Amino acid sequence: MSGTGGPGHDRLARAFLTRVVEPGDEAGGRWVREWGVREVVRRVRGDGEPLPGVSPRRWEGLRARAAGVSAQRDLEIARAAGVRFVCPGDPEWPRTLDDLGDGRPLGLWVRGRPSLRMWALRSVAVVGARACTGYGAHMAATLGAGLAERGWVVVSGGAYGVDGAAHRGALGAGGATVAVLACGVDRPYPRGHTELINRIAEQGLVVGELPPGDHPTPSRFVLRNRVIAALTRGTVVVEAAYRSGSLVTARQAQRLGRHTMGVPGPATSALSAGVHELLRGEAVLVSDAAEVVEMVGDMGELAPDRRGPVLPRDLLEPGARRVLAALPGGRPAGPEEIAREAHTTPDDAIARLYELRALGYVERHGDGWKLTRQAMVSVRGGPGPC
Amino acid sequence: MSGTGGPGHDRLARAFLTRVVEPGDEAGGRWVREWGVREVVRRVRGDGEPLPGVSPRRWEGLRARAAGVSAQRDLEIARAAGVRFVCPGDPEWPRTLDDLGDGRPLGLWVRGRPSLRMWALRSVAVVGARACTGYGAHMAATLGAGLAERGWVVVSGGAYGVDGAAHRGALGAGGATVAVLACGVDRPYPRGHTELINRIAEQGLVVGELPPGDHPTPSRFVLRNRVIAALTRGTVVVEAAYRSGSLVTARQAQRLGRHTMGVPGPATSALSAGVHELLRGEAVLVSDAAEVVEMVGDMGELAPDRRGPVLPRDLLEPGARRVLAALPGGRPAGPEEIAREAHTTPDDAIARLYELRALGYVERHGDGWKLTRQAMVSVRGGPGPC
Numbered sequence: 001m002s003g004t005g006g007p008g009h010d011r012l013a014r015a016f017l018t019r020v021v022e023p024g025d026e027a028g029g030r031w032v033r034e035w036g037v038r039e040v041v042r043r044v045r046g047d048g049e050p051l052p053g054v055s056p057r058r059w060e061g062l063r064a065r066a067a068g069v070s071a072q073r074d075l076e077i078a079r080a081a082g083v084r085f086v087c088p089g090d091p092e093w094p095r096t097l098d099d100l101g102d103g104r105p106l107g108l109w110v111r112g113r114p115s116l117r118m119w120a121l122r123s124v125a126v127v128g129a130r131a132c133t134g135y136g137a138h139m140a141a142t143l144g145a146g147l148a149e150r151g152w153v154v155v156s157g158g159a160y161g162v163d164g165a166a167h168r169g170a171l172g173a174g175g176a177t178v179a180v181l182a183c184g185v186d187r188p189y190p191r192g193h194t195e196l197i198n199r200i201a202e203q204g205l206v207v208g209e210l211p212p213g214d215h216p217t218p219s220r221f222v223l224r225n226r227v228i229a230a231l232t233r234g235t236v237v238v239e240a241a242y243r244s245g246s247l248v249t250a251r252q253a254q255r256l257g258r259h260t261m262g263v264p265g266p267a268t269s270a271l272s273a274g275v276h277e278l279l280r281g282e283a284v285l286v287s288d289a290a291e292v293v294e295m296v297g298d299m300g301e302l303a304p305d306r307r308g309p310v311l312p313r314d315l316l317e318p319g320a321r322r323v324l325a326a327l328p329g330g331r332p333a334g335p336e337e338i339a340r341e342a343h344t345t346p347d348d349a350i351a352r353l354y355e356l357r358a359l360g361y362v363e364r365h366g367d368g369w370k371l372t373r374q375a376m377v378s379v380r381g382g383p384g385p386c
Numbered sequence: 387m388s389g390t391g392g393p394g395h396d397r398l399a400r401a402f403l404t405r406v407v408e409p410g411d412e413a414g415g416r417w418v419r420e421w422g423v424r425e426v427v428r429r430v431r432g433d434g435e436p437l438p439g440v441s442p443r444r445w446e447g448l449r450a451r452a453a454g455v456s457a458q459r460d461l462e463i464a465r466a467a468g469v470r471f472v473c474p475g476d477p478e479w480p481r482t483l484d485d486l487g488d489g490r491p492l493g494l495w496v497r498g499r500p501s502l503r504m505w506a507l508r509s510v511a512v513v514g515a516r517a518c519t520g521y522g523a524h525m526a527a528t529l530g531a532g533l534a535e536r537g538w539v540v541v542s543g544g545a546y547g548v549d550g551a552a553h554r555g556a557l558g559a560g561g562a563t564v565a566v567l568a569c570g571v572d573r574p575y576p577r578g579h580t581e582l583i584n585r586i587a588e589q590g591l592v593v594g595e596l597p598p599g600d601h602p603t604p605s606r607f608v609l610r611n612r613v614i615a616a617l618t619r620g621t622v623v624v625e626a627a628y629r630s631g632s633l634v635t636a637r638q639a640q641r642l643g644r645h646t647m648g649v650p651g652p653a654t655s656a657l658s659a660g661v662h663e664l665l666r667g668e669a670v671l672v673s674d675a676a677e678v679v680e681m682v683g684d685m686g687e688l689a690p691d692r693r694g695p696v697l698p699r700d701l702l703e704p705g706a707r708r709v710l711a712a713l714p715g716g717r718p719a720g721p722e723e724i725a726r727e728a729h730t731t732p733d734d735a736i737a738r739l740y741e742l743r744a745l746g747y748v749e750r751h752g753d754g755w756k757l758t759r760q761a762m763v764s765v766r767g768g769p770g771p772c
Contacts (some may be wrong), residue, residue, distance in 0.1 A: 135652055264650030264662060265520055269675035279671045287653035287662050356723060 013041040013089050014107040015211065016071035020044060020062055021106065023182075023209040024223035027054075028317060029102030035107075077212045081186040082201075083111045095168075099256050100230050105209045108227075111185045112178075112205035114351035115317065119176060119205060121358035123153035124296055125228045125253070127246040128162025128238035129271050136239035136271060140165035140265050143236060146289025148175020150297075150365040151357040157224060157233050158197050159204070160190060162238045162246070167196060171203055174335060174367060176354040180231065181208040182224040183216040203347050227248035233296040234259030236286060240274035246355075247274050254282055259295045261286045316359075319344065323352035324361055328332035332368025387586040399427040400473050400493040401597065402457035406430060407446055407492065409568075409595040410609035413440075417486030423492075463598045467572040468587075469497045476529045480506040485642050486616050491595045492612075497571045498564075498591035500737035501703065505562060505591060507744035509539035510682055511614045511639070513632045514548025514624035515657050522625035522657060526551035526647050527558075529622060532675025534561020536681075537750040541566060541618050543594070543610060544583055548624045548632070553582060557589055559723060560753060562740035566617065567594040568610035569602040589733050611635035619682040620645030622672060626660035633660050640668055647672045647704060702745075705730065709738035710747055710761075718754025 012039055021028035029038045031051055042048050044066045045377055050059045075085060086092045087107040094117045097104050101149035110116055126143050128136060144154045144166040154170035156163040158179035179200045183189045185208045188197035200206055209227065210220065225245060229252035237260075240246040254260045260283040265272030279285050286292050316324065326341035326349075327333060333341075339349035353369050356362045361375040399425055408416035417426045417437055428434050430452045436445045461471060472478045473493040480503045483490050496502055512529050514522060530540045530552035540556035542549040544565035553761045556563035565586045569575045571594045574583035586592055591681060595613065596606065613622055615638035623646075626632040646669040651658030665671050672678050702710065711717060712727030712735075719727075725735035739755050742748045747761040 116696070135654070139653060263653050264654055264658070264665070267525060267649050267651070268521070272650070273673070276671055276673050279650070279665065280677075285662055285671070286657070286663045287648070291666075 008246045010037055011085060011087050011107070012071045012075070012323065013037040015040050015075055015085050016066075017106050018070055018109075018209060018211045019069045019074065020065045021077055022223070023105065023220060024100075024103045026102040028106070029104060032106070033102060054147065074211045078109060078186070081111070081212065083109050083185055083212065086110050086116060091115075092117045094231055096120055096232075097227070097230050097302075100226060103226060104238040105227060108207050108209060109185045109211065110205060110207045111181070111201040112203075112351070113348055114176070114205055115355050116178075116207060117204055118358045119153045119178060119353035120155075120231045122151065122297070122354075123155050123178065123232045124292060125155045125235040125249065126162070126166035126234040126238060127156055127225075127228065127235060127249050128166075128275075129240050129244060129246065130159050130161040130163075131271075132161040132165070133269065133271055135265060135269075136162055137165040140238045141169035143238065143263070143289050144169025144177070145173040146291060147174070148173040148177070149364060149366070150289060150293050151354070151362075152176075152289075153204075153354055153358075155177060155228055157181070157221075157228060158188070158190075158193055158200070160192065164193060164196060166238070167200055173200060174350065176204055178205040178207060178231075180224055180228050181206060181216070182210070182220040183208060184210050184212045184214040187215070188211045189216050203228065203350060204310065205343075221245060223250055224253050229253035229258060230256055232258065232382060234292070236261040236263065236276050236292055237278060237283070238263045239265060239269075239271040240278075241270055242274050242277065244274050247278060250278055250283060259284070261292060261295060263287070313361075317355075320352045320355050323349055324356055327362065327369065327371050329371070329376075332370040334368050338369065387546060389582055396423055397471060397473050397493070398457045398461070398632075399423040401460055401471050402427050402452075402455055403492050404495075404595060404597045405455045405457075405460065405600070406451045408489065408609070409606060410486075410489045410612055412488040414492070415490060418492065452502050462598045464495060464572070467497070469571055469596065469598065470496050472496050472502060477646055478503045479503075480617055482506055482618075483616050485557060486612060489612060491613060494593050494595060495571045495597065496593045496746065497587040498589075498592060498737070499563070499693060499734055500591055500669065501741050502564075502591055502593060504741035504744045505539045505564060506541075506617045508537065508683070508740075509541050509564065509618045511541045511618040511621040512548070512552035512624060513542055513611075513614065513635050514552075514661075515623060515626050515630060515632065516545050516547040516549075517657075518547040518551070518625045519651075519655065519657055521651060521655075522548055523551040524529050526624045528648070528679065529554035529675050530555025530563070531559040531561070533678060534559040534563070535750060535752070536675060537740070537748075538562075538675075538677050538679065539564060539590075539740055539744075543567070543607075543614060544574070544576075544579055544586070546578065550579060550582060551618060552624070553586055557585060560736060562736065563590040564617075565590075565592045566610055566614050567592060567602070568596070568606040570596050570598045570600040572598045573601070587744050589736060595641070607631060612638050615639040615644060616642055618644065620647060620678070622649065622678055623648040623664060623669070624649045625651060625655075625657040625660050627656055628663065633664060636664055636669060645670070648682060649673070699747075703741075705734065706738045706741050709735055710742055713748065713755065715757070715759050715762075718751040718756040720754050724755065 141161040148170040154177045156166045167177045185206045186332045188194040235253035237246045237250050242273040250260045262275040262279045262283045322342040326338045335346045336347045430448050526548040534556040539562040541564045542552045554561045571592045573578040619640040623632045623636050636646045648661040648665045648669045708728040712724045721732045721735045725732045
């Protein structure tokens with residue numbers, strides 16, 4: 001790990017640090033920024049001086065955690081489990097995470113086909129109480145489905161209650177969903193959601209900051225929320241008691257300049273009290289997916305325009321290019337038909353369609369997909385969405 | 387009615403016009419402002435030229451309505467029914483109504499003991515759907531009771547549903563409530579609320595712009611809402627479908643610079659959809675009476691400070707002065723005990739207590755009342771709340 005080396009060495013060093021530095025530790029982020037990731041690893045493994053300004057006790061703790069860690073092995077385990085490690089600077093790295101400053105993840109472990117960066121471009125977080133009411137579960141599922149039907153990616157934490165209902169709503173609508181976990185992505189938590197999280201990994205993405213096999217802790221749940229907030233264009237809270245973790249996500253979203261929204265409920269419900277508190281502040285009341293979309297981006301608008309450059313058609317990943325070429329001219333087609341044409345699976349086709357949606361190439365109409373007007377123009381030889 | 391005369395003649399002319407000009411008719415208000423109320427009456431009764439700028443057809447309509455009207459008789463009927471006619475400039479006239487400009491009522495017919503002006507100083511409107519849900523009725527009643535318990539006057543429209551529940555909540559808490567009707571105050575509407583409205587007249591106030599015996603019309607309901615909005619410091623909407631009359635009241639309140647509030651409900655409820663629409667605009671979400679009071683005025687604050695001068699103790703109406711003198715020094719007392727001491731009825735004591743509350747002399751503590759710190763100081767010879 002010491003000495004000079006290419007980006008591969010940076011990746012190895014970052015993977016190493018995900019086992020040593022806790023998610024969201026801003027001191028760790030600062031060290032990496034100031035000293036470079038490989039130098040931090042070299043020192044913490046005992047090949048160099050302690051980093052200046054770090055207390056001896058803290059330093060010993062870091063060294064103890066570093067002992068016996070093999071990033072090489074972690075990356076191999078991950079690869080075997082179908083997990084990739086995405087780092088800042090990688091084409092798949094969602095730049096929106098850079099808004100977290102020194103609290104930015106060192107890297108993200110990612111399970112699933114789609115491009116995390118593409119999907120994040122047009123994503124909304126739907127979060128809320130684990131012990132939600134039937135009303136909360138209904139609203140989360142309806143929002144999840146409604147957002148998916150409008151071509152939006154539903155991001156949540158994979159937990160019981162609102163999170164699970166939102167994921168299931170999106171999956172049920174043949175849509176795109178991302179679970180951000182507070183543990184290793186090969187180790188679904190909660191256990192009762194193993195099947196759900198595996199399905200999300202098949203049809204969408206499961207991501208997290210923790211290396212393979214690592215377990216969740218209370219503080220990891222809280223810090224995971226900042227990733228959900230930063231990844232998405234906005235956060236919708238569906239049921240939350242006072243002082244709940246979902247409110248942390250919402251406030252984080254607010255600080256990051258993302259849209260913060262809340263679903264109202266009966267004023268007599270303790271599980272809506274937190275949401276109502278939020279709505280008395282800066283958050284906007286939303287009753288359905290249409291109102292959410294109205295907030296986070298206009299229908300028909302080319303989302304990436306707001307987030308910097310998008311890929312020109314020539315630079316699309318070959319899988320996405322094939323799916324784009326498989327879309328019929330003037331009418332919508334279902335994912336199965338498109339998959340057949342593109343010689344791939346429906347799950348892969350869905351993954352690519354939501355990427356293309358984020359880039360402004362396609363739109364969802366009911367259960368079908370069609371080229372946008374802009375994409376049609378560029379097919380006919382005009383300029384693409386770039 | 388013609389010729390010169392004192393304020394008594396103005397009162398007679400205004401009473402006359404309440405039968406001729408529809409509530410909220412701004413043209414009528416402008417005529418009165420430009421020509422004086424007695425001149426308008428003189429002309430419309432056929433003793434003078436038509437008012438300039440009024441179409442012949444309109445003029446004929448007004449003259450037809452004026453034929454056979456006797457303000458003298460109306461005032462006599464009113465007096466016999468325990469109804470007084472309060473006009474702009476009267477000590478009991480709530481100055482907040484002047485914010486309506488030319489749409490200001492010509493006068494208000496008032497049934498009940500308390501001073502309308504005093505009560506209006508510290509009042510909140512609670513309005514909403516007639517066909518409300520059980521949840522809406524519960525919230526209205528709870529708000530009505532909670533506001534009354536905090537010494538606030540609950541104003542509503544006397545209708546079925548939310549209005550009735552709010553009035554009953556206030557009455558049930560031994561509190562102050564005002565019904566603003568869209569018909570003659572001696573002719574309770576709806577009929578099914580005859581008993582409720584009579585109880586309000588006993589324990590509170592029933593007011594309206596229409597002369598004795600006059601009936602409600604759809605447009606009168608709508609225009610009645612502007613009086614509710616102007617009379618109070620803020621309007622809370624509890625359940626309202628899209629395009630409901632309560633939203634008109636709320637928007638009017640907003641335009642008048644009053645606080646506009648809404649009680650959230652399930653996003654799946656059509657009867658909360660109008661409230662949620664309001665909450666997506668300028669209205670503030672409230673879940674209970676404490677949050678309403680937080681909006682309209684701080685606890686312990688001397689409300690009238692915001693609304694101009696209040697009466698010094700010497701100028702208090704004798705009934706109010708007697709009740710004030712009947713309050714024990716350092717402890718709260720119930721209305722019955724205070725009534726005994728002041729040689730009056732509990733209903734009258736309650737009427738005076740809420741007046742004194744509006745003036746900053748007393749506070750409500752649970753079911754009892756006690757002198758405020760400011761009042762204690764002035765009892766001991768310091769300056770009063772003026």
